[in-house]
Structure formats: structure tokens, C-alpha cells
Amino acid sequence: MRKNLLANVLGAPVGEPITDFARRGAARSMTRSIEEMAENTKRMADGEAIVSLDTALVDDSFVADRLDQDDEDYVRLRDAIAEHGQSTPILVRPHPSREGRYMIVYGHRRVRVARELGRDVRAVVKSIEDIAHIVAQGQENAARADLSFIEKALFAKKLLGMGQAKATIKAALAIDDTLLSRMLSVAETVPAGIIDAVGAAKGVGRDRWEELKKLVAVPAKAEIAFDAILSEEFLAKDGPERFSHLLAAIKAGRRAPARRQVPQQTSYWAPPGKAVEATCRRSGKTFSLSLTSKDAGEFGDYISSQLEQLYGAFLEAKTRNVQGD
Template structure:
């Protein structure tokens, strides 16, 4: 029997990182199969490794551009306001990670810390940052690990990020490392966003309380409907 209100009334998030331990690359990168992340705390340590022992500088937010691949579907306004007030009162506790912009001299590209840059801009302050020369592959892994550890990305945000990385030509090992998810979980993420039209996902939004299983169910329903339309045609 079909479920009614498939995406409604859900209070828990059934994310992949709650379902199983996942594989990710250590820093420096050694490949997803060579390092296992046992907890969010360990993943946070992986992300912190990109900042450890590095000189922190202050940069003008106006010379910093966003990452070449996005991982969010929009900011939570309440959480963003809390961050803004915290930085206004206490200052920026944790530096962001940027790299020299690969295509524009004198500018930087954010690896992680987009919201802190935005806050600094709104407050008219410099942003504390670590500047590191890294390649695109290291960039997406560092970005994904940081956000998987701290940003509470929803399942669909992770799935969209996985699909964007795949479209950019990254293999499943890199995507698994970036999302701290095993190959099976990444495959499921990509299949969900492949079946469900981007316009539908955009209207639903990040759906923070909706976990993997509800999105999988919806994708299967969409897939069956598409098959029926194809048969009729």
C-alpha cells in the first residue's frame, strides 16, 4: 500500500554515517580503502589535520571566492544567525581553509568555511584563514570531510554533492573519502538524485529531518512512474 505524505512527519535523520562505519582517506590522501573513519570525532580530526601546524593569516573576505563545487542547498537561517552572533561576541575561534585561486592571481578559493567568510563580510571584519597549496582532489576531500564532521548536511545534500563530484569526473574512492561513506552508500546517493528530477529536489529543499530511506522510497516511486510513461509512449 502506498504511503501518504512520504516526506512528512519525520523527526529523525537516517543518514548513512549513522548506519555504518565508513571509509575515507587519511591526510595526506592514501585512498579510501586504506583508512577507516570510526566516528564523527575521528572525522573531525581528519578535517583538523588540514589546519594543524599551519600559519593563520587574516584575509579580506572580498578577495575570497567560493569552492568550485557546492555542498549545501541553502543556509539554515537560524543556525547562521547564531554563528554570526557568536563571532560578533567572541570572534572567530576556528580558521577557515583556503587555497590560492587556481585561475585568478591575488585571490583565494574556499575549501571549507563558507559561512564564516560570509559572516566576516557582514561584520566588516577580516577572516582568519589557513592558506594551503592543494590540488582539486585534495580540495574536495577536505571540503567533504569538514562538512561531514561539522555541518550536519542532510542526506540529499550529501547525495547532490556526490553527484556533482561524479559529474566532475571523480571516482568513487574520492567521493567515498569526501563524504565518509562506503561505496554502496555513495552508489545509493547517486541513484537517488539521478532518478528524482533536480527541480523536484529543489522544491523539497535540504529536508534536514528526512533521512536516506524516505528519499530512496521517493526515488523508486519516481522511477516506476517514469517506466510506466515510457511504456505508454
């Protein structure tokens, strides 16, 4: 009975080849469904109730779409929210596997800002499936022109690796077959280590990434590229300048002197209840302190106001240690 039903749906007896027409028809039907879903995602949060959520209950999307986390756009967003509040809610769904928690569909940076400021995040909660989640996440970032070419290419590669259909990926990124093919070609050819070193490279489009792809496809030039991304000159640059420096180094065929790697030490601290969580990172002469959770903003302000006293106490303790007291 199942076989007959399947045969009726596919338009060909079970065991017989499905015609190209049937394949095209099924593909068109799937594409139409995803296109309708894409249209619906644009209105997904319209008219919905906005709630305040504790960021400790909010988890990241199951697929990442950003490379740079501390770029100038993020700093501007954080400063604006700190001064004026969060005007646009994020979209979350009930977590598919962790009861009582939520998964971000879009709005990762706004959640991060809320954590840094020790605030709740304003959100719309919507029960949706994975495909709708992917389309909404991709289209929201595309609409805001937030993602660079390489970030979109990596997003597409990750989705394909998770088994998502190309029709879903195209709808999420609002691209056609040709552009998807080029994105995947770049993401699969350029080594991940090089992409991570360059970062989002906003403003660097498809043509320049394809130029880099063709260069690093040659093993000898790939070696030059790996040397270049370890050089002091490369690391001193930001964003698109890193990409331009790398491209010039490969074309010149010069191998940069390798940068001595300084090991990074990371430590973590939190009081009982975790009202504030501190992550400390030290690498060579650089030290950074990152505070998150509810009291992060106030505690950070307190530390900032006490820097002179803290440094004085540090020098006093250092002097005592030298003198052997």
C-alpha cells in the same frame, strides 16, 4: 620504450588484457592513497599560521555542497561570531586560475558571516590540489554533521559529473560503495526542481528519500509532486516539514492548486569603491535588502536606527504625490 615501461607497471604486455588481479591491485593502491590523504586532511590546518583575509579576495569552492543558506544553524553561527568573534579559521588555497585571490576549501558560512558583518575572515592558507581539496571539504562538513543526506548525495553527483573517481568521493564523504550507490540513485532520479524546493531537509535520511525516489519515478506521481511544491501550503512550511507534506501529497494522489507565480524584481547598488554593496529583491508584498562588503554592518545598523524617520519621509512623499504637489 614507453610501452615496455607501461607494461612493467601494469604487469601485462601492452595489447594484452589486464588481469582482474592487476585491476584490483591498482584500485587498492589508489584507495590507500586517498585514505592516507583523508587522514592528512584532518590535520591539514593544525599548527599552521592563521592570517586575516579581505573577503573580497575570497572565492567559493569549485563545487557547492549546501542547499539552504539562511537556516537556523546559520543564524546562530552569525550571532555567535558577531558577539564572540570567529574562533575557528577557515581553510583556503591560492586560487588555481586567478592570481592574488583565494578559493575556499571549507568555511563558506564563516566567510558569508564575515561579509555580512564587514569583517576580515581568519584563515589558514594551504597549497593543495583538487583531490585533496574535495576530500578536505567533504570531511570537514561530515565531521561537523552539517550536511544532510540529500546535500551529500548532490555533492557526490556533482563530483562524479566533474570526472572525479568514486574512491575520491567515498573518502570525502566517509561512505562505502553501497551508500554511494544509493546516494547517486536518489540524486539522479528525484528531479532537481523538487530537490531545490524541498531544500536540505535536515533530519530526513536515506530511507525517506528513497521512498520519495520510488514515488516520483512514476510519471503521474511526479506531476503531483511538481504541483505540490507550488502550493501555498507547501511554501508555508520549512525544512523537514516540506518533505513530509510533499510525501503525504503524493501518497494521497491529490493535485494541489497551482500557486500564482509572482515575478521577483532584483536591483543592485554600490557606491564608488564598493565599500558597501546592496541587493534589493521585491516579490509581491515582500521586500528584502541584503548588504555585503566592508561597511555592510555599520551601514545596516545606521539604516535600522533611521527606519522611523525614513518611513515618515516615505509617507510624506506618498501624500504629496497623491495630492499632486
